[in-house]
Amino acid sequence: MAKNSTAKGKIVRRFGINIFGNAKYDRLLKKKPAPPGEPKKGRVRQTEYGRQLAEKQKVKFAYGLSERQFRNVFAKAKRMKGVAGHNMLILLERRLDNVVYRLGMAASRSQARQLVSHGHVYLNGRRVNVPSALVRPGDAITAKPREATKEMLRRQIAENNHRPIPPWLSFSADELSASVSVYPTRDMIPTIAEEQMIVEFYSK
Numbered sequence: 001m002a003k004n005s006t007a008k009g010k011i012v013r014r015f016g017i018n019i020f021g022n023a024k025y026d027r028l029l030k031k032k033p034a035p036p037g038e039p040k041k042g043r044v045r046q047t048e049y050g051r052q053l054a055e056k057q058k059v060k061f062a063y064g065l066s067e068r069q070f071r072n073v074f075a076k077a078k079r080m081k082g083v084a085g086h087n088m089l090i091l092l093e094r095r096l097d098n099v100v101y102r103l104g105m106a107a108s109r110s111q112a113r114q115l116v117s118h119g120h121v122y123l124n125g126r127r128v129n130v131p132s133a134l135v136r137p138g139d140a141i142t143a144k145p146r147e148a149t150k151e152m153l154r155r156q157i158a159e160n161n162h163r164p165i166p167p168w169l170s171f172s173a174d175e176l177s178a179s180v181s182v183y184p185t186r187d188m189i190p191t192i193a194e195e196q197m198i199v200e201f202y203s204k
Helices: 008-015 023-031 048-063 067-079 084-093 096-102 109-117 147-159 195-202
Strands: 121-123 140-143 169-172 177-180
Touching: 008 023, 008 048, 048 067, 048 084, 048 195, 067 084, 067 195, 084 096, 084 195, 096 109, 096 121, 096 140, 140 147
Parallel strands: none
Antiparallel strands: 121 140, 140 177, 169 177
């Protein structure tokens, strides 16, 4: 995807919410709660379209997708049975790079994407370098059988152990192995945006 060059700190200040999950952005929002360029003024009142766009941008930036990738995910979610907004979030959670991030093997989704792209993560015993690969129940996620990789991932897990493992994943930090227990459901996914507004945005 095309790399977003905007500083993450500016992005979280723009939205007023820590969409990346890193504790340093919580500290930044406490220190600088106003959006960039608006140090003394309140937030400008948005139109309905502006609010819908903002909700879409929150999720797109959080998961690190390009506009085209995000639109494709939504199109797939809309074709599935059930609530389109819920389906969209579930598809995003099932991405291999997101799973690596959720397991604490990476400090951010961008770092997780790099780990997958460079072949440091195995899916069902096979090297997979496609960050967008979707996991399903029964899948096993393990580290590349190389000591340097294992040591790197152990350091990451130790640094990120404050993040809880989602209930739809089983994880052994000692073995550097995880498995997908069930498909995630909406109540298992942290809320960072109003997904119904994203549905309305793409329904225009």
